[in-house]
Amino acid sequence: xxxSRTMRDMVxxxxxxxxxxxxxxxxxxxxxxxxxxxxxxxxxxxxxxxxRDGFGFIRAVRAIxxxxxxPILVLTTESAADLKERARKSGATGWIVKPFDDAKLVSAIKxxxxx
Numbered sequence: 638x639x640x641s642r643t644m645r646d647m648v649x650x651x652x653x654x655x656x657x658x659x660x661x662x663x664x665x666x667x668x669x670x671x672x673x674x675x676x677x678x679x680x681x682x683x684x685x686x687x688x689r690d691g692f693g694f695i696r697a698v699r700a701i702x703x704x705x706x707x708p709i710l711v712l713t714t715e716s717a718a719d720l721k722e723r724a725r726k727s728g729a730t731g732w733i734v735k736p737f738d739d740a741k742l743v744s745a746i747k748x749x750x751x752x
Contacts, residue, residue, distance in 0.1 A: 695724065
């Protein structure tokens with residue numbers, strides 16, 4: 638879930654080349670709509686997005702019973718400790734700062750998704 642098409646494409650390319658299926662959304666509102674019919678192994682979300690930011694998106698996902706155990710990785714340009722803590726309190730599993738290394742992103746997803 639990221640409002641940047643370029644970032645969505647980069648994540649899709651990195652994870653897709655590792656054999657993962659990737660579904661994208663362009664903000665937190667769209668992300669919740671996309672999740673309605675899905676059972677993802679993991680979710681990646683930006684923080685700074687229009688309509689619903691990453692914190693609101695993560696809290697909303699955690700409020701959905703069947704999504705409570707799905708790992709959520711924050712992928713953002715932000716690196717401040719208070720924002721990381723706020724993301725953790727919202728329900729995020731981990732945090733990666735943009736720009737990301739493809740191999741590290743794949744490794745992080747495999748680790749949090751249990752693959």
